[in-house]
Amino acid sequence: MLFFTLIKHRFLEALRSKVLSKNLAIMLVMAFLFIYFSSVFISLGFFLGDILRGFYPDKPILTSFFTVIVYYYLAEILLRYFLMDIPAVKFQRYILHPYKRKSLVNSVLLSSVFDLFYLFPLMIFIPFIYQYDLDNKWMIWAAFLILSTGNHFFALFLKKKGGSSPFTGIILLLFTATVIYLDSIEVLPITPFIAEYLTRATESPVLFLIILIYPVISYLVAFLWMHNHAYMDEISIKKKSNDRLTTNLSFGKKYGKIGQLMELEIRLILRNKRTKQTLFISIFFLLYGLIFYTNEIYNEQQWLLVFVAIFITSMFAMQHLQFTWSLESSYFDHLLTNPVSFSEYMEAKFRLIAAYCGGLTLLSMGYAFLNPALIYHHIAAYIFGMGILIPLYFYFATFNRKKIDLGKSASFNFQGQSGHHYLAIIPVLVGPCIIFWLISLLSSELIAWISLGLIGLIGLSLRKVIFKAIERRLENSKYLMSSGFKEN
Numbered sequence: 001m002l003f004f005t006l007i008k009h010r011f012l013e014a015l016r017s018k019v020l021s022k023n024l025a026i027m028l029v030m031a032f033l034f035i036y037f038s039s040v041f042i043s044l045g046f047f048l049g050d051i052l053r054g055f056y057p058d059k060p061i062l063t064s065f066f067t068v069i070v071y072y073y074l075a076e077i078l079l080r081y082f083l084m085d086i087p088a089v090k091f092q093r094y095i096l097h098p099y100k101r102k103s104l105v106n107s108v109l110l111s112s113v114f115d116l117f118y119l120f121p122l123m124i125f126i127p128f129i130y131q132y133d134l135d136n137k138w139m140i141w142a143a144f145l146i147l148s149t150g151n152h153f154f155a156l157f158l159k160k161k162g163g164s165s166p167f168t169g170i171i172l173l174l175f176t177a178t179v180i181y182l183d184s185i186e187v188l189p190i191t192p193f194i195a196e197y198l199t200r201a202t203e204s205p206v207l208f209l210i211i212l213i214y215p216v217i218s219y220l221v222a223f224l225w226m227h228n229h230a231y232m233d234e235i236s237i238k239k240k241s242n243d244r245l246t247t248n249l250s251f252g253k254k255y256g257k258i259g260q261l262m263e264l265e266i267r268l269i270l271r272n273k274r275t276k277q278t279l280f281i282s283i284f285f286l287l288y289g290l291i292f293y294t295n296e297i298y299n300e301q302q303w304l305l306v307f308v309a310i311f312i313t314s315m316f317a318m319q320h321l322q323f324t325w326s327l328e329s330s331y332f333d334h335l336l337t338n339p340v341s342f343s344e345y346m347e348a349k350f351r352l353i354a355a356y357c358g359g360l361t362l363l364s365m366g367y368a369f370l371n372p373a374l375i376y377h378h379i380a381a382y383i384f385g386m387g388i389l390i391p392l393y394f395y396f397a398t399f400n401r402k403k404i405d406l407g408k409s410a411s412f413n414f415q416g417q418s419g420h421h422y423l424a425i426i427p428v429l430v431g432p433c434i435i436f437w438l439i440s441l442l443s444s445e446l447i448a449w450i451s452l453g454l455i456g457l458i459g460l461s462l463r464k465v466i467f468k469a470i471e472r473r474l475e476n477s478k479y480l481m482s483s484g485f486k487e488n
Contacts, residue, residue, distance in 0.1 A: 005107075045128045046127045048124060049128060052065060066199055067191055071180065074176050077176070078172065082277060084155060112152070115152075136203060149218075153219045154218040157225055170283055257340065258348050262352045265348060265349055283360070288308065305377060309380070313381045314386075316356055317386075317390055318393065322396065324349065325481060326397075329403040329404055342471040342474045346471075383460070384456035386456060396424045402485075435448075
């Protein structure tokens, strides 16, 4: 049967992955992260009831549970959109084989259902459901799986329909944030309605069957779209049209060599799945502050807010720059023969990323409605990130020896990663927190924030000197890097 054949091929593809088989460190880190997050989610499941009682003391435990579930499903659509792999890409491998198109589309869609997005939430819900001995456990289980399956096909359709546009993810993110905000201020109170309906649906088979409408419609929409668009000639046309946005870029010539390099960097980011996903995720992490800034406990620990502010304002810089030169590994030898210095490449990358992160910082000023002090928090974190963290990542990138194939899927792709990427997290994220903590002990928290900004300004003023020093390091290791890119 074609369905089981596709499942077998997915399993063999994961088992024979070159990246995992050649890098034991990545396998160990992945295993550690899986065990760590599994233990975190299982522990959360045991304490979920106490957490719900703290937030919703007047509601029944099951209604409180479904209230949280509504927010989870809104976030799940975003996570699936940004992180989920597109099965239509795998469809190309089988499209020329003697399979019926309808059967092939059905098999590809159904085989795509098996992913980790079901596993971790189950680790939370299993302890919770059985700890409180809730009635109709099987209906609660079924409701969770049905709604997650509907999200899967809906996010798949959105990603395939508009994934080529860099604005689709922004629109989806803003729409979700608007819905959550309107619900929180009770202008559009959808959460109480849906939570109450799901509670009753677990007690009434008739209401429960209505839930099935969502995954069925989502599946049909995804099926019809893929069935009508999965042709080899249309796929090739689609790939060409995806470059239309970057083909018309011509501003670089006005700003000399640096401007042309910035233009090339924009094309690199917007034309490839992995870099484009990094762009989307950095926008998604603008919401990261809602976890901390709305909690008074974290507001009392200012050193922790340094971590949050840097994460929000410099997320794209941290994700993108750690793979500098690995992203250019396919044509790294061409870079070595070009009449362009490494410091000029770094300057172009710096200006582009500083401009983009500056835009994220401006968007993050909306947190001022929660706390006006967050304005100078984010400004100081942004300046520190641009002046100190970017040069640090350029330096760490000189140790890159792993090639990255930009044509491969972006979801759960560990190509290019090695041990130094994880070690770099320590000085980049922990270092600013320690600096802030030490200065705040000697003076005040306000002086500590000002000091972070001043340190960043010093780094910015010495940027060209630092880039020249990193360039000398690159000149000494460029042939080792080139050799490493060819081996992987």
